[in-house]
Amino acid sequence: MINKVVRPEVRSMERPRHGGDVWDDLDVKDYSSNVNPLGPPPRLEQYIIEAASELHCYPDDSCARLKGSIASRYGVGADNVIVGAGSAELIRLFAEVFVSPGDRIVIPSPTFAEYGFGCRLMGARLVDHVLPCDQDFKLDVAELAGQLDGAKAVYVCNPNNPTSRMVGRRDLLDLVDEAARKRTLVFLDETLLELSSRSAELSLVPEVEGHENLFIIRSFTKAFAMPGLRVGYGFGPRKMLQYLEAGRLTWNLGTIEQRVATRLMEEEQEHVARAVRMLEDEKRRMHARAERLMGKVPMPDSYFFFAPLDALGVASAEFRQHMLRHGVLVRDCSSFGGVCSGYTRFCVKTPEKNDEFLDALSSAVDDIAEGRS
Ligand SMILES: Cc1ncc(COP(=O)(O)O)c(C=O)c1O
Structure with a gap:
């Protein structure tokens, strides 16, 4: 009966998917959601x-x-x-x-x-x-x-x-x-x-x-x-x-x-301003190193990357799994539809965290090249 009374728009509705899904494992380093890399203000x-x-x-x-x-x-x-x-x-x-x-x-x-x-x-x-x-x-x-x-x-x-x-x-x-x-x-x-x-x-x-x-x-x-x-x-x-x-x-x-x-x-507001100053420099540094590992990566206008995965030959969901094996969460972009299942999204953080990300990326790229899953 419930199928007959529900609004037709709701009957076929699917919930949107988002990044940041780390509730079950707070040790995973989350690069999938684009929040201030300095974390919340200490107070x-x-x-x-x-x-x-x-x-x-x-x-x-x-x-x-x-x-x-x-x-x-x-x-x-x-x-x-x-x-x-x-x-x-x-x-x-x-x-x-x-x-x-x-x-x-x-x-x-x-x-x-x-x-x-x-x-x-x-x-x-x-x-x-x-x-x-x-x-x-x-x-x-x-x-x-x-x-x-x-x-x-x-x-x-x-x-x-x-x-x-x-x-x-x-x-x-x-x-x-x-x-x-x-x-x-x-x-x-x-x-x-x-x-x-x-x-x-x-x-x-x-x-x-x-x-x-x-x-x-x-x-x-x-x-x-x-x-x-x-x-x-x-x-x-x-x-x-x-x-x-x-x-x-x-x-x-x-x-x-x-x-x-x-x-x-x-x-x-100074907490936000500090992050802004840091992100611009870090974006450029991360871009150069990401390109060495992933092939051509467009320079982002913002503080998160949307990077094609064709040079690595894996789809977005698969790449996410490879990165998770090294403790890092990136966004599986397939839910954005169209060509996005061939892209991944990850954000820029502090210099130390970006180095951790790039180490994980380097290991994941090696795994992919050597067929480890
Ligand atoms: C572009 C954009 N707009 C809006 C939101 C919603 O954010 P919130 O509800 O946390 O303000 C998000 C969250 O990821 C987003 O990426």
């Missing part, structure tokens, strides 16, 4: 303990203090800010509030799976904008804009997960303007931009109040290396946020999340 536990004294009260449903601290850091109004249990909640909320059954939604491919997941759940018709693998998966914004006729929304991830490609600010603004002419919403994911030295230069956050169709997400997860506490945030024009707030889950952020995130936003 994180202290902040959590201090916040725990307030657990006997319901959390502030409006998250006013946290929104205020995000707004002042980014120079926007508090009513241009929304917060969620991870930016994942905001991806879902956006689809719940704006996407209706049958809506045409344009999504570059490959990209982060949660956009399509949320829209499919709402009954949308998804249109893939396939990124060209022979041009390093660069997004041609004019071509994407050409697909917007009749589209309710278009998604852009900058830098893109998993390809590590960035889009310039001018190109993005042109897309937002063209989308506005076609009454299309633009969902821009900047969660991976925060750990980039180009974050301020490329971000569209200062533009939200002037663009009625633009919604942007960011997150504490990557910048502060705390995927286990769920805090993300979004920016949009006031009118759009009123609707998102109207549809949001009540008490979506607990007291610990609100208090801790407020302190991180106000007191721990």
